[in-house]
Amino acid sequence: MTTYFAEGSATTDLSRDDIRSALEQTFQSLGSLDKVLILPPDYTRLPSRAGEITSLTYEMLGKRVTDIMPALGTHHPMSDAQIADMFRGVPAELIREHRWRDDVVTLGEVPSPFVAEATEGIYDKPWPAQVNRLLSDGGHDLIFSVGQVVPHEVIGMANYNKNVFVGTGGARGINESHFLSAVYGMERTMGRADTPLRRILNYAQDHFCQDMPLLYALTVIEEDHQAQRLITRGLYIGDDHETFYEAAKLSYEVNFVHLDRAPKHVVAYLDPSEFTTTWVGNKSIYRTRMAIADGGRLTVLGPAVKEFGEDREIDHLIRKYGYRTTPEILRAFENNADLAANPSAAAHLIHGSSEGRFEIVYAAGQLSREEVEGVGYTYAELGPLLERYPIDQLSDGWNPDRGEGEFYFVRNPALGLWEAPRG
Numbered sequence: 001m002t003t004y005f006a007e008g009s010a011t012t013d014l015s016r017d018d019i020r021s022a023l024e025q026t027f028q029s030l031g032s033l034d035k036v037l038i039l040p041p042d043y044t045r046l047p048s049r050a051g052e053i054t055s056l057t058y059e060m061l062g063k064r065v066t067d068i069m070p071a072l073g074t075h076h077p078m079s080d081a082q083i084a085d086m087f088r089g090v091p092a093e094l095i096r097e098h099r100w101r102d103d104v105v106t107l108g109e110v111p112s113p114f115v116a117e118a119t120e121g122i123y124d125k126p127w128p129a130q131v132n133r134l135l136s137d138g139g140h141d142l143i144f145s146v147g148q149v150v151p152h153e154v155i156g157m158a159n160y161n162k163n164v165f166v167g168t169g170g171a172r173g174i175n176e177s178h179f180l181s182a183v184y185g186m187e188r189t190m191g192r193a194d195t196p197l198r199r200i201l202n203y204a205q206d207h208f209c210q211d212m213p214l215l216y217a218l219t220v221i222e223e224d225h226q227a228q229r230l231i232t233r234g235l236y237i238g239d240d241h242e243t244f245y246e247a248a249k250l251s252y253e254v255n256f257v258h259l260d261r262a263p264k265h266v267v268a269y270l271d272p273s274e275f276t277t278t279w280v281g282n283k284s285i286y287r288t289r290m291a292i293a294d295g296g297r298l299t300v301l302g303p304a305v306k307e308f309g310e311d312r313e314i315d316h317l318i319r320k321y322g323y324r325t326t327p328e329i330l331r332a333f334e335n336n337a338d339l340a341a342n343p344s345a346a347a348h349l350i351h352g353s354s355e356g357r358f359e360i361v362y363a364a365g366q367l368s369r370e371e372v373e374g375v376g377y378t379y380a381e382l383g384p385l386l387e388r389y390p391i392d393q394l395s396d397g398w399n400p401d402r403g404e405g406e407f408y409f410v411r412n413p414a415l416g417l418w419e420a421p422r423g
Helices: 016-030 043-048 050-064 080-086 112-118 133-137 171-184 196-208 241-255 312-321 326-335 343-351 369-374 382-388
Strands: 003-008 036-039 065-068 104-110 127-132 142-148 214-224 229-238 256-258 265-269 297-302 359-364 397-399 407-410 417-419
Touching: 003 016, 003 241, 016 050, 016 214, 016 229, 036 050, 036 133, 043 050, 043 080, 043 142, 043 214, 050 065, 050 080, 050 142, 050 214, 104 133, 104 171, 104 196, 112 196, 127 133, 127 171, 127 196, 171 196, 171 343, 214 241, 229 241, 241 256, 297 382, 312 343, 326 343, 359 369, 359 382
Parallel strands: 036 065, 036 142, 142 214, 256 417, 265 297, 265 407, 297 359
Antiparallel strands: 003 229, 104 127, 214 229, 397 407
16 A cells, blocks of 8 residues: 655645646556546536646546546536536546446445444444446556545545545445434534544445555645635545545644634625535535534525535435424434435435524525525525625625624635534
8 A cells, every 4th residue: 555645734835737746756656557547526626626637647648548437426417518627638528427326336335333333333234335337347457536635524524435435436325324424423523534434435445445446646725815716735645544644634734724713603605616506505504513603693605506406306305304403304214215215315404404503594596585495594685695795805704794793704615614612
């Protein structure tokens, strides 16, 4: 097991040339390559620089790159425009669509005693390690998984083998991974590298992927609020757990914001190019919930939010059951076959609830009052709120009174995790 490249700190600023050099160094160490599959994230992870790394890899390896499969998980397939923007210079005919309900194989099952131990007895079923069959049957001599390590609501720190087992996973694996993590507790998970689900995925990788030529390139990205640019603080390339843990350590340092007091009001903005559903846009809730004061308010500004789920069936379930408290969702899960058949939807509903602790005002540009209120949020018209909170005039962090007292502004909730003492 090898780490081929590792560079990062809270002051590092890696350029395109630095990344190119790291890739050249890695590919030289790997030797001859004839058939390469790249697994980048999709467009919802645009700031990760994974698109750029994919393009550089194709530039270096050329026709040896035979397949590029965005790790969609349950997300919408990427549009032609998104593919062209994210993977510049890459032929569109190399892009493969992951169909999470159909194109998967089960490599093995993580045994129930291990799952029970990892989850402290909360979940005791075997977990199916599923991947797209292109990974297992494609005959590649390199499967290059690329992405960003950043705090995450399901697994603690995103990416690494989550990109494989969830990003290219199947219905059972995705459903059960999300559900067991939700039941274990989101606030016990976020921002941590060693979590129940990570232990389960590590077990699956160690036991079922011995013949799979996996290599990971993991970025750590920080937003420079003053300069309004993204800085690559770290790049880690390797095929072992330690490569991930090094990246996660840096992500905790640069992406986890610890406030000295809890905001009564948080305003979060969902960039239209990244967020069109609450399935993804609810990072505004996940990532700020540990900071918001009891009895406080979260205002979500989502100009392009037009749906709830990225999948038609899950969208229907969100509309039917809504973002309720954990006890309510668990009762619905136990008593309704449609929700029980989609545990990841149940997990998402738990994640999107404030558990009654603070108000969620959702200004979704393309959802009606009836739709927003139907899932349990407070509706607000987007236009007046954008006038009150003009995005280009706000400072990331604390902002002065705009008629209702000071508030805390989060420009991109996908890039961090916020926490404050409450009580």
